[in-house]
Amino acid sequence: TGTAEPLVPAHPTLPALRAAARECRACPLWERGTQTVFGAGSPHAEVMLVGEQPGNEEDLTGAPFVGPAGRLLDRALAEAGIDRSTAYVTNAVKHFKWEPRGKRRIHQKPSPGEVRACHPWLAAEIAVVRPRSLVCLGATAAQALLGRTFRVTVHRGELFASPLAPILMATVHPSSILRAPDDAARRTELARFVEDLARLADALR
Ligand code: URA
Numbered sequence: 357t358g359t360a361e362p363l364v365p366a367h368p369t370l371p372a373l374r375a376a377a378r379e380c381r382a383c384p385l386w387e388r389g390t391q392t393v394f395g396a397g398s399p400h401a402e403v404m405l406v407g408e409q410p411g412n413e414e415d416l417t418g419a420p421f422v423g424p425a426g427r428l429l430d431r432a433l434a435e436a437g438i439d440r441s442t443a444y445v446t447n448a449v450k451h452f453k454w455e456p457r458g459k460r461r462i463h464q465k466p467s468p469g470e471v472r473a474c475h476p477w478l479a480a481e482i483a484v485v486r487p488r489s490l491v492c493l494g495a496t497a498a499q500a501l502l503g504r505t506f507r508v509t510v511h512r513g514e515l516f517a518s519p520l521a522p523i524l525m526a527t528v529h530p531s532s533i534l535r536a537p538d539d540a541a542r543r544t545e546l547a548r549f550v551e552d553l554a555r556l557a558d559a560l561r
């Protein structure tokens with residue numbers, strides 16, 4: 357797989373990055389997805405949230421976290437006292453990777469090579485927005501930003517200082533909450549997720 361690096365403008369702004377990423381063909385995923393789903397939100401965001409890759413609805417609309425996982429994220433942010441309008445949301449990989457199952461398109465995990473190919477876009481978003489805090493949602497985002505030896509299961513919810521942002525946290529992906537086996541487990545998992553985000557909100561005060 358290639359790298360998006362040569363496509364990143366030398367003195368990027370978010371609109372310039374978004375325009376350049378629209379043409380990206382640095383890895384094979386450009387062909388499978390409908391469009392590049394670039395990050396969205398405030399250019400002065402205090403909180404940048406990084407997911408894995410766009411899902412079905414994101415692929416069709418072109419905006420990150422607008423489907424079921426995004427609605428759960430919105431709810432959790434609100435419960436934690438974080439205003440989504442002061443946040444920036446994006447993904448480690450900017451094309452939807454899927455395989456057909458009947459009429460449905462089923463999410464497939466991006467490969468390490470695809471994550472690496474797409475990383476320059478994420479790095480540029482962080483460099484331009486320079487958020488006070490970065491939240492990795494799930495293992496793919498954490499491994500994209502913190503390396504492949506990082507374990508969300510071990511360090512979930514911990515606040516770190518990092519060269520990437522003054523405050524960094526890794527927690528679960530909202531999709532994992534939606535996949536919980538029953539309502540009780542879902543409620544417990546959502547409460548833990550809100551707790552993690554509330555700890556971050558506290559640190560930002
Ligand atoms: N899951 C993600 O990781 N990102 C999205 O934008 C939507 C679902």
Ligand code: SF4
Binds near residue numbers: 359360383449451473
């Ligand atoms: Fe480029 Fe990322 Fe899309 Fe691959 S997934 S084509 S690197 S934007």
